[in-house]
Amino acid sequence: MTHRFDDAALAGVLRHMNGDHSDDNLLIVRAFAPESGAVAATMTGFDGDGGDWVAQRADGSSQPLRVSWPGGPIAERPEVRREIVALYDEACRRLGVTPRAHA
Helix, strand or coil: CCCCCCHHHHHHHHHHHHHHCHHHHHHHHHHHCHHHCEEEEEEEEEECCEEEEEEEECCCCEEEEEEECCCCCCCCHHHHHHHHHHHHHHHHHHHCCCCCCCC
16 A cells, blocks of 8 residues: 655655755656656655656646656655655766765
C-alpha cells in the first residue's frame, strides 16, 4: 500500500521545492520527460512511491509527470529529501549538468 504523507509534510516540501528549487524542478522534468518541451516546472505532490510535477511549455500548455523514487517506496519524512536529491542527481547525469554539492 502506498504511504500517504500528512498535509504538513506535503505543504512543507512543496513550498521548499517550488520556492527554493524551481530550477531543480525544471531539471527533473526535462530529464524524465524530455518530450515535454518544459520551460518551467512545479512540484505538485508526492507520496511513498514517487513525486509529481507539472511541466509548463512555452505555448502555455502543461503536462503532468510522475517519477518513481529511485530508491523504491518510502514512508518517512526524511526519506523524501534523500529521494528528491537522488532524482536531481540523476537528472543532472542525464542532462550532462554538473550537480551542485548537497549540504
